[in-house]
Amino acid sequence: MSGWILIGILCVSTLVGTKLLKEVPRLLHTPLMSGMNALSGITVLGAMVVLGHAMEAGHRAVAAAAAVLAAVNVVGGFVVTGRMLRMFSRKER
Amino acid sequence: MTGGFETGISLTQALAFLAVGGVLLGIRWMSSPRTAVWGNYLSAFCMAVFITLTLVEQNLLAAGWVWGALAAGAVFGLALGLRVRMIQMPEMVALLNGFGGGASACVAWLELRALEGPGEPAVRLAAGLGIVVGAATLSGSLVAAAKLARLMPQRPLRWSGMPAANSVLALLLLAGLVCTALLPDSGLRCVSTCLGLVALAAGTLVVLRVGGADMPIAISLLNSLSGVAAAFAGFALRHFVLVAVGGIVGASGLVLTQIMCRAMNRHIGDILAGRTTTAAPPESAPPPEAPPPAAEPRARPGLPEAVAALRNAAKVILVPGYGMAVAQAQQQVKALFDRLEEAGKEVCFAIHPVAGRMPGHMHVLLAEVQIPYERFIEMEAANPLFPSADVAVAIGANDVINPAANTAEGTPIYGMPILDVAAARQIVICNLDAAPGYAGVPNPLYTREDTMLLFGDARQTVGDLVAGLAASA
Numbered sequence: 001m002s003g004w005i006l007i008g009i010l011c012v013s014t015l016v017g018t019k020l021l022k023e024v025p026r027l028l029h030t031p032l033m034s035g036m037n038a039l040s041g042i043t044v045l046g047a048m049v050v051l052g053h054a055m056e057a058g059h060r061a062v063a064a065a066a067a068v069l070a071a072v073n074v075v076g077g078f079v080v081t082g083r084m085l086r087m088f089s090r091k092e093r
Numbered sequence: 094m095t096g097g098f099e100t101g102i103s104l105t106q107a108l109a110f111l112a113v114g115g116v117l118l119g120i121r122w123m124s125s126p127r128t129a130v131w132g133n134y135l136s137a138f139c140m141a142v143f144i145t146l147t148l149v150e151q152n153l154l155a156a157g158w159v160w161g162a163l164a165a166g167a168v169f170g171l172a173l174g175l176r177v178r179m180i181q182m183p184e185m186v187a188l189l190n191g192f193g194g195g196a197s198a199c200v201a202w203l204e205l206r207a208l209e210g211p212g213e214p215a216v217r218l219a220a221g222l223g224i225v226v227g228a229a230t231l232s233g234s235l236v237a238a239a240k241l242a243r244l245m246p247q248r249p250l251r252w253s254g255m256p257a258a259n260s261v262l263a264l265l266l267l268a269g270l271v272c273t274a275l276l277p278d279s280g281l282r283c284v285s286t287c288l289g290l291v292a293l294a295a296g297t298l299v300v301l302r303v304g305g306a307d308m309p310i311a312i313s314l315l316n317s318l319s320g321v322a323a324a325f326a327g328f329a330l331r332h333f334v335l336v337a338v339g340g341i342v343g344a345s346g347l348v349l350t351q352i353m354c355r356a357m358n359r360h361i362g363d364i365l366a367g368r369t370t371t372a373a374p375p376e377s378a379p380p381p382e383a384p385p386p387a388a389e390p391r392a393r394p395g396l397p398e399a400v401a402a403l404r405n406a407a408k409v410i411l412v413p414g415y416g417m418a419v420a421q422a423q424q425q426v427k428a429l430f431d432r433l434e435e436a437g438k439e440v441c442f443a444i445h446p447v448a449g450r451m452p453g454h455m456h457v458l459l460a461e462v463q464i465p466y467e468r469f470i471e472m473e474a475a476n477p478l479f480p481s482a483d484v485a486v487a488i489g490a491n492d493v494i495n496p497a498a499n500t501a502e503g504t505p506i507y508g509m510p511i512l513d514v515a516a517a518r519q520i521v522i523c524n525l526d527a528a529p530g531y532a533g534v535p536n537p538l539y540t541r542e543d544t545m546l547l548f549g550d551a552r553q554t555v556g557d558l559v560a561g562l563a564a565s566a
Binding site for chain 2: 003005006009010011012013014015016017018020021022023024025026027028029030031032033034035036037038039040041042043044045046047048049050051052054059060062063064065066067068069070071072073074075076077078079080081082083084085086087088089
């Protein structure tokens, strides 16, 4: 995909994201941040691509480390976000 | 499926586009506590879609290394996510900011070194930036996490050579980035590693001089940078999902950083440049509000008066601060809330944006003890309510209710919007002692004649209030 298309995608996702993010109430800012931790684990895709192609053992180790770190983010982020959000969605008495 | 697209978008790309839309919809659902849980599930589902698509597209279904790494990360992440306590959320988020940045830096580094043909200068520059931002996020976040976990001193650390060291590091990073873009492939290997190491040092130094009180802003910014690093890694790999989602994360962190800066009346540039909150300058130590005779020991209104005030009140506003969380007094606060509720009083919580150690932290701590979130009132909405409140009870809150923020020019909190506790008819303050808060500015509320001061561990003092109310009921 060409650089210009990527820049376009970046602009659109950032602008739409900003608009939606401003709607999130302060009540949910901590779960929002941990949810963003999970999403920043998106780099796991990059780690998988380089891990699949890495030839040297050293490179493979670095790629595996990246995949592990990113996977921690994805799973840890979503789990802890879910824990917090369930506290807020409890039926009020 | 692909027929309609002149650019030749593949099925996997089309599905990935849809999943990016799903992530955005998930954020949309975060705008209400009722739908937010589903927003999180949707985001998690979209992430699973991304990973599955990558496994298929890259022919990794039989790659043991990939599965092993994913499984190891998932197990560790699950353990971390299930075991972390709500009070530790700032450290957890800081740590994950670092992991995300570190992973992106590794990916960008490998992209420069391992893959054949690093390509045109712009792509190399993106990879270089991915290394720099990712590595700085990693080291900065680890320092932030250590500070938040009190493994390191909270005060800003600095020494005389620091500004010079920072300038040198900045120049090295700039030179390294130029080399990354322009150097032939052979030199790239060395430069990419050096770039990462210098960025690690730079991230460490910058966060070392951020004070404990500014941490909410620092981790919001690092949250943003972890996304920016992923977006740069995405540019280097020409992977649009990384670019799109990284951009969203970057935007989120910036929105929160902006909100926190406004809430503390701080500028992000000041915080990064180390002009950070420190103790008040010594010459301003004796505040003009404190009359000398006030220092004499005298009978101050205390627990009996506070209990009586609460018993007679119709409208009570509770103001929790981080001191409440440090004392782990949430259960006692919940008991106080229940007791006042049962007595038919109107009770609410006024929450300052920086009441916790990260955006929204106080809300989470109170929700954890099952206080209904409908009773949480944000600062802007709460301030008009104080004049009609019979009693305001500040629990472990000091800087965020300090009227000196409006008057004491030159102090770190000057200009910070505060909760207008002083407007309430009566004030009860539960705090560890009379010492100034984080910002080191004496609080004139403490020397006001009619303020009811309950010093000591908030668990004890709030518990005493509850017991007093129960006895007098």
